[in-house]
Amino acid sequence: MLILSSPSGAGKTTVSRMLLEADAEIGLSVSVTTRPMRKGEIDGKDYIFVDRAEFERRVDEGEFLEWAEVFGNLYGTPKAQIKAGLKEGHDFLFDIDWQGTQQLYQRMETDVVRVFLLPPSIEALEQRLRSRATDSDEVIAARMARARAEISHWDGYDYVVVNDDIDACFETVRGILETERLSRARQTGLIDFVRDLTRES
């Protein structure tokens, strides 16, 4: 379970997309949210969009691996799909915030790798947020305050990558994924493999 978190504007969505395209072994965990759908988003692909009553019903039924309120909307990771996929040996990419990261880590410690992306500077982040849309200074200021709040959680992650070049950042995250896959504890089937290697004929 590879978790990628960052303040918005630090390139998390782009790095996620590049990773999913480059690596057939990893799939995206599609979250459930009460946030209204944005233009261009597809229900079931970007998020599963539900209303608050439906979200709360799913919480009561224990359907989430983790869930959190992020800036006034509810977001959660559905349990069934992830558990089944992991059992079959698939890897999952999670684009979730620090609260969800803490919960996932508490539940599935050894299965989780946590990566936090940082912008190269606060000016660069502001520029990226400004170039996205023609928002008012007030909206930008609110986004910057959120970004600063998110950045303050950097120390709850295993890896921190500064994104000053998107291609280099992607290669670094890909390297982390590949290295973590090689960790002894994650290589299922290794015992039988080594037993075969050391068997005297």
Ligand code: 5GP
């Ligand atoms: P957005 O609404 O911009 O797509 O996402 C807002 C924030 O919610 C991002 O920081 C994103 O990582 C986080 N988020 C998205 N899905 C989940 C989820 O299932 N659980 C948690 N805890 N956070 C999520």
